[in-house]
Amino acid sequence: MQKAYIECTAGASGDMFLGAWLDLGIDEQAWREMLAGLALHGVDIAVRKVYKQGIGARKVDVVVANQQPHYDGDESHNHEHNHEHNHEHRGLREIEEILDASTLPEPVVAKSKQAFRALAEAEARIHGRSVQEIHFHEVGALDAIVDIVGAIAGWYLAGMPTCIASAIEVGGGTVTCAHGILPVPAPATALLLEGFETYSSGVLGETVTPTGAALLRTLATSGPRPRMKVTAIGYGAGYKDFAVANVLRIQLGQEAPDLTDAQSAYVLECNIDDMNPEWLGHATARLLESGALDAWVTPVYMKKGRPGFVLHVLCQAEERFALIDLIHRETTSIGVRMYPVSRSVLDRENVLVATPFGEIDVKIARDHDGNIANVAPEFESCKRAAKAHDVPIKQVYHAAMAAHGSTR
Numbered sequence: 001m002q003k004a005y006i007e008c009t010a011g012a013s014g015d016m017f018l019g020a021w022l023d024l025g026i027d028e029q030a031w032r033e034m035l036a037g038l039a040l041h042g043v044d045i046a047v048r049k050v051y052k053q054g055i056g057a058r059k060v061d062v063v064v065a066n067q068q069p070h071y072d073g074d075e076s077h078n079h080e081h082n083h084e085h086n087h088e089h090r091g092l093r094e095i096e097e098i099l100d101a102s103t104l105p106e107p108v109v110a111k112s113k114q115a116f117r118a119l120a121e122a123e124a125r126i127h128g129r130s131v132q133e134i135h136f137h138e139v140g141a142l143d144a145i146v147d148i149v150g151a152i153a154g155w156y157l158a159g160m161p162t163c164i165a166s167a168i169e170v171g172g173g174t175v176t177c178a179h180g181i182l183p184v185p186a187p188a189t190a191l192l193l194e195g196f197e198t199y200s201s202g203v204l205g206e207t208v209t210p211t212g213a214a215l216l217r218t219l220a221t222s223g224p225r226p227r228m229k230v231t232a233i234g235y236g237a238g239y240k241d242f243a244v245a246n247v248l249r250i251q252l253g254q255e256a257p258d259l260t261d262a263q264s265a266y267v268l269e270c271n272i273d274d275m276n277p278e279w280l281g282h283a284t285a286r287l288l289e290s291g292a293l294d295a296w297v298t299p300v301y302m303k304k305g306r307p308g309f310v311l312h313v314l315c316q317a318e319e320r321f322a323l324i325d326l327i328h329r330e331t332t333s334i335g336v337r338m339y340p341v342s343r344s345v346l347d348r349e350n351v352l353v354a355t356p357f358g359e360i361d362v363k364i365a366r367d368h369d370g371n372i373a374n375v376a377p378e379f380e381s382c383k384r385a386a387k388a389h390d391v392p393i394k395q396v397y398h399a400a401m402a403a404h405g406s407t408r
Contacts, residue, residue: 001162022058114218196222
């Protein structure tokens with residue numbers, strides 16, 4: 001399984017992600033051609049080599065015609081927006097329309113939408129408004145759209161690795177933005193980093209931008225460096241110079257399947273008999289979005305013969321407390337059981353297969369000898385294709401299986 005370890009010792013921003021993927025060795029021409037599929041006019045991308053504390057890194061600037069350069073926060077770190085330049089303010093629906101009209105690969109479109117929706121939900125929660133009422137400021141500008149889509153395109157061209165983020169330096173002090181002077185990390189950034197391990201030197205200003213936080217939320221989970229054979233390393237530079245090298249480092253490598261050692265995990269459980277059952281579907285979806293490995297519900301009879309449910313969550317040890325907090329927010333539970341478990345997991349990979357309905361994402365599981373043990377088209381990928389072509393989802397599913405050369 002391919003892994004990417006994202007080291008955030010100087011925070012994270014959109015331009016740092018762009019630089020790191022390019023420095024890692026992805027095909028820059030293929031990356032530029034992919035971004036051209038957005039059909040954004042008047043956008044230029046400049047890539048150059050810079051040195052931060054003696055470390056060579058790629059610096060990427062996205063420049064829009066008749067607009068001052070946007071450094072994912074007006075100089076990438078310590079992002080003080082005075083807004084004298086004219087950024088366009090777009091809503092989530094407008095950005096999704098741009099993505100839907102693009103020629104980007106389906107996984108890039110899906111992940112980009114996920115990142116923008118995460119941003120919109122964070123902003124909506126902060127400002128007490130609906131998601132569709134939110135109009136992005138900095139991240140609604142064309143250059144910031146390129147930051148997010150370009151970072152996800154880099155992940156795609158790197159082979160769509162499973163990403164793990166280190167502890168994240170969030171900086172300190174205050175930041176000036178469209179809403180005034182705010183504490184660091186900015187409120188939306190802090191929400192997006194819920195569940196991630198963070199720390200603060202207290203002196204670097206704003207080191208994680210909302211764009212960088214949304215990319216971490218979309219692409220990565222928090223955790224220690226995985227055991228892997230490193231095949232490539234990339235450094236993406238921020239704009240400013242700090243005492244610490246202002247770079248985001250991504251290490252890419254292969255993790256060999258090891259079924260002799262069981263993986264450790266935690267199970268979280270709670271009994272619920274006083275909640276609207278309709279809320280359970282939302283709660284399980286939120287848990288999965290927030291890093292749970294699995295979430296499911298079992299119907300039970302509780303004391304006094306009351307029908308109820310047991311909510312179960314499987315998660316990594318480092319995620320358990322954040323997920324317990326989420327359970328308390330999203331359900332009526334007032335107590336959660338937790339216990340460690342061991343599990344054996346087959347090596348898995350995702351591939352794209354060409355069908356009459358477009359490219360479909362297919363998950364392949366292999367046994368310890370490397371033989372295919374299971375093949376399954378991803379449901380959401382089939383669902384989108386079925387809707388786009390107005391055909392039954394089973395037709396897309398069978399087409400994907402045939403394209404892979406498998407039967408079930």
